[in-house]
Amino acid sequence: DAKTTQPPSMDCAEGRAANLPCNHSTISGNEYVYWYRQIHSQGPQYIIHGLKNNETNEMASLIITEDRKSSTLILPHATLRDTAVYYCIVRSRSNDYKLSFGAGTTVTVRA
Amino acid sequence: NAGVTQTPKFQVLKTGQSMTLQCAQDMNHEYMSWYRQDPGMGLRLIHYSVGAGITDQGEVPNGYNVSRSTTEDFPLRLLSAAPSQTSVYFCASSSAGTSISYEQYFGPGTRLTVT
Numbered sequence: 087d088a089k090t091t092q093p094p095s096m097d098c099a100e101g102r103a104a105n106l107p108c109n110h111s112t113i114s115g116n117e118y119v120y121w122y123r124q125i126h127s128q129g130p131q132y133i134i135h136g137l138k139n140n141e142t143n144e145m146a147s148l149i150i151t152e153d154r155k156s157s158t159l160i161l162p163h164a165t166l167r168d169t170a171v172y173y174c175i176v177r178s179r180s181n182d183y184k185l186s187f188g189a190g191t192t193v194t195v196r197a
Numbered sequence: 198n199a200g201v202t203q204t205p206k207f208q209v210l211k212t213g214q215s216m217t218l219q220c221a222q223d224m225n226h227e228y229m230s231w232y233r234q235d236p237g238m239g240l241r242l243i244h245y246s247v248g249a250g251i252t253d254q255g256e257v258p259n260g261y262n263v264s265r266s267t268t269e270d271f272p273l274r275l276l277s278a279a280p281s282q283t284s285v286y287f288c289a290s291s292s293a294g295t296s297i298s299y300e301q302y303f304g305p306g307t308r309l310t311v312t
Contacts, residue, residue, distance in 0.1 A: 118299070120299070122301075127285075127306070128305065128306070129201075129287050129289070129303030129304055129305055129306055130240065130287070130289075130301075130303050131303070132299075132300040132301060132302075135299050173239065179299070182291065182299060182301065183228035183229075183230055183245060183247070183289075183291045183301060184230065184242055184245055184255065185230075185232075185240070185242070185289075185301060186242070186256075187232075187239030187240040187241070188239050189237075189238065189239055190239060
């Protein structure tokens, strides 16, 4: 499975967009990019996933570069409740019940 | 729908004791998994199941047993607790690869301390 690289932490102002980068240069053709987040002490929560096209849902947008070697999760209007650890995970669809979580990015949204 | 439930929420064990962490889901998901999370780290996969009667080892299986006799339940047994097993344990479930749902649902966690 492809490894991912994320910055350890980042700050964001409330109401502004938060752009979370993820590098996955060894991603293979059948692997998806998944994003989960973990709010303090809770179980991880699914945010979004994508294969090669950009994706948007009610929580976030996912931008995947054309070569698929990196992606950006965008929280369009960050709120204090978005403060969490965000995990970028690369996995094939057939293995997405066996997730491999790295250290993630700790996002702190400040008022 | 209760989703994924875990009991107990908190547990303190003495070294050498055994116990079972319970996990249940009411979404008729085929896949279930157990993860542990040590302080300041990401989750690591302990064991997983792709259906009733089928289990397999994850990244850190030593010291743990699982069984899956029904679709709904996936208990995790600690055979002889050790301080190194002090952690937060998360259970998760998801639907099979042919489903349109890609989401893995996580329970609230069990916080285990072994003294």
